[in-house]
Amino acid sequence: MNPSMIVISPHLGDGVVALGCALAASPGSTIATVCTGSPRPDPTTPRAVPHAFEAFDRALTSGLSEDAEAVALLNCKAVHLDFFDERYELPRTPRLLRSVLADTISSLPSCQPVGPFGFGPPDHQLVSDCVLDAADQLGLFRLCMYEDRMCCTPGEPPEADGARRAAMERRGWHLAVLSLEDTRCDVGVSAKRAYRSRHCSPEMGEMVADTKVWLLRR
Numbered sequence: 208m209n210p211s212m213i214v215i216s217p218h219l220g221d222g223v224v225a226l227g228c229a230l231a232a233s234p235g236s237t238i239a240t241v242c243t244g245s246p247r248p249d250p251t252t253p254r255a256v257p258h259a260f261e262a263f264d265r266a267l268t269s270g271l272s273e274d275a276e277a278v279a280l281l282n283c284k285a286v287h288l289d290f291f292d293e294r295y296e297l298p299r300t301p302r303l304l305r306s307v308l309a310d311t312i313s314s315l316p317s318c319q320p321v322g323p324f325g326f327g328p329p330d331h332q333l334v335s336d337c338v339l340d341a342a343d344q345l346g347l348f349r350l351c352m353y354e355d356r357m358c359c360t361p362g363e364p365p366e367a368d369g370a371r372r373a374a375m376e377r378r379g380w381h382l383a384v385l386s387l388e389d390t391r392c393d394v395g396v397s398a399k400r401a402y403r404s405r406h407c408s409p410e411m412g413e414m415v416a417d418t419k420v421w422l423l424r425r
Contacts, residue, residue, distance in 0.1 A: 212236040213318040215308065217334040217355070218292065219243065219270035220402035221323065223277050225353045225418040228395030229387065234282035237318060239311050240274065241304065241334050243267070244289035246297060263294055269404045277401035280394055286311060293330045301337055309341035320347070323355040324421065325371050331355055335371075339378060350423040351385060357418070380423040387420060 211233055216222030222238050223230065230236050245264050271287075278285045288307055291297050312320050320342070325335030335352070342350050352375075372382055396415045 210235075211315075211318045212321050212351075213312060213315050214238045214353075215320065215322040215334060215338050216240045217242055217323055217328075217330045219267070219274045220277070220405055221331075221355055221357075222321075222353070223274075223281070224357055224399050224402060224405070225323075225355060226321065226420075227277070227281070227399040228392050228415075228417045229420075230281045230283055231392050231395035231398065235284070236281075237284045237286055237315055238274075238278060239286040239288060239308075241288050241290050241308075242292040242330055243271070243287035244291045246291055246295055260295065263292060266404060267292075270402070273402045273404060277398040280398045280401065293328065293333075299333065301333060301340075304333070304337045305340040305344065308337055309344045312341055312347075313345055319349075319351060321351040321353055321420070324352045326355050326368075339375065339380075343378070348425045350380070352421045352423060353417075354419045354421070375423060379425055381425070383422050383424075385420040385422040387417065 212226075212230070214222040214226055214230065214236065216238055217240075219240050219242075222240070230238070245267055274285060288304075288311070290300070290304060290307075293299070312318075320338070322338030323331050323335050325332045338350070338352075375382060395417075399415065
């Protein structure tokens with residue numbers, strides 16, 4: 208991977224939890240987080256399930272604070288794209304997201320784009336597909352994808368791995384696992400653990416090694 212990266216993160220913390228140690232070894236990289244927006248209440252249309260939305264808003268506020276702490280530790284730059292989490296149940300905007308991601312990636316031509324593989328919640332699959340769309344739009348011949356398994360839904364079938372790979376191959380990409388050194392480091396681990404609000408399981412709390420990264424080439 209290049210010395211500097213632009214890591215596309217569906218939610219706050221996804222990219223850092225997956226690649227915190229690699230980011231610590233690549234100061235000056237950028238972490239672009241997609242779902243950082245909170246819709247403004249419309250006085251004429253009360254929010255459905257208001258208490259749930261208030262909980263999402265509080266989680267977002269906590270996540271933004273944790274994100275600032277992690278990014279400072281890594282000496283990276285944060286970009287928040289202000290799209291809405293799918294739990295807000297608002298219309299999806301894949302065409303706009305594809306365009307914004309293409310603009311974000313093209314604004315940093317010296318950085319290696321690294322997107323999520325697309326496991327788990329719908330937001331991850333949407334962002335992964337839009338990263339691939341943006342790569343098509345920009346005519347990229349090289350792309351990296353990190354396995355976002357820490358966000359898999361319980362009971363996700365093992366064939367999900369093969370299905371995602373097949374979907375990328377149908378788009379003309381050849382996939383290979385990228386060999387990475389075991390880059391465990393105190394700074395990277397501290398950055399991962401800055402996301403205290405996501406440490407809802409022992410596995411998340413002890414995720415100190417970076418996840419698998421795939422190299423995609425045309």
